[in-house]
Amino acid sequence: MKTLVWVEHEGGALKDATLSAVTAAAKLGEVHLLVAGEGVGGVADAASKIAGVGKVHVADNAAYAHALPEAVAPLVVELMGHHDAFVAPATSNGKNIAPRVAALLDVMQVSDILSVEGDKTFTRPIYAGNAIATVKSNDAKLVITVRGTAFEKAAAEGGSGAVEAVSAAASGEGSKFVGAEISKSERPELTSAKVIVSGGRALASSENFHSVIEPLADKLGAAVGASRAAVDAGYVPNDYQVGQTGKIVAPEVYVAVGISGAIQHLAGMKDSKTIIAINKDEDAPIFQVADIGLVGDLFTIVPELTSKL
Template sequence: MSKILVVAEHLGGTLNPSTARTVSAAQALGPEAIDVVVLAADPAAVAAQAARIAGVSRVLAVANPANADAIAQVQGPQVAAVATGYSHVFGPSTTFGKDLMPVVAALLGVNQVSDLMAVEGADTFKRPIYAGNAIVTVQAPAGHVVVATVRTASWPVAGDGGSATVEAVQVEATLPTHTRHLGLAAGSSDRPDLQSARRVISGGRGIGSEENFGIVFSLADKLGAAVGASRAAVDAGYCPNEMQVGQTGKIIAPELYLAIGISGAIQHLTGIKDAGTIVAINKDPDAAIFEVADIGLVGDLFTVLPELEAALG
């Protein structure tokens, strides 16, 4: 039977929803146990949140002042040490996981499985390639621990209601000193986080300017939605890079996705393929976005959006 270790992602004492999605992927293996490891200077609050995830057997709390910031080179040796006895080590395919998990895989002497989106067996998985245009089945070598990042957009959030035990764990690992944390630069916003939001509104090149993006923000505030953008809008300087949705941006899976003035390049569609309902507004009736949209409206966004906002009250 499989025994899986999930590495928790957190920031500011709050557990990231990507952790619960990673637990869902772990549950697909039908394992004997799913444990979550929390690395922090003081892991108590985050560990308590992780313990409430349904399906989690134990939460391993690793307290170390060196874990005050998520530095892959510092946390990697600790995760590798804790991983003894586990058949699988999973982390989310987010910026955090993409930074940390290759370090863990290297220390354990195995290849990493990236962007796991479906489970076929204990060592057989499906993952996207070619910007999501093809799905490939990969098989990890039998008899070796499987280290993988989980494509969180492909998995639901595991439910609440768990009551896992929290255990303090002392880790014996040599931590490097050549890498240190200098600072964290992140955009501040009162809107929901783009990668975990239930509703997302994105603007494209059709918005026309940075100033015009105000109509997207206004509608998003009405809907309580996060705001994203296409690569074309980012490249044009309409909005910052952290808002980009797509292959080279964020991969998201909201329940509702509104694409405003977005043509539908394959790079962008890769980032929204797991969205629940896709609504597209574009004045070009031949725009590629209409081929994937559940609801499409051909019209001038500068007329349609104010009308839609007024209708919302």
């Protein structure tokens, strides 16, 4: 089976989500990559060095500069004539492109897989991760999105895949790029950080969130996350949100401050290696998944913890 993997990249660099998708794709058979964008020669070279990659298809064209799904999907469909499966990381881009590819191919998409059980059999979470479904596709072509936290990252070095240029496919007119407002931070990216400090509704205000959470995150070299309640209350932007309707993370250490632990939040972080919970309610559900729990006033505990680091 030949599998085509969508390569996530930004600023001329590969994103970690690609490496996890390669690991998943390797379980299906031969791995080919698709690098699409403008001026992506360096990305293609880096992609060719990923361990286990046989070929890198490069579509270097202004039409793909912003990875608009209406432009990328026809390109993928054209390449699927020589591939059996299309695999994309379950990122914003991947989840935008894959359904359009599935629709054009008239096949079922298998979303957010956690494991590969056979050529066409996979596991995926349902009910906010409270149950795991085993699904099998009977379609001739597979379209799959991969939960990056469920698979080890493939080695970024050691491969020697052949690089092959592909021409632009006829793209749809469904959308056009108007502009982007990209937040910049010196902290690690939330989905790839080894340590995350998240705050919840109990922080009570945006000022408290920044004054309590961020100093601790800075001391730990951590990314900053938040529960949906904190985002809905306007304490932080929605790109901080961890959970079922936010980002799925699995860091080495996850510090949950003032987060009760609703199942929607747990769905986004329960695979973290070590979970530290700080909450004044000793019966909060977060303590059921925490490896270390501190019961007390976060406005006392967190500043004291920060001062001792």
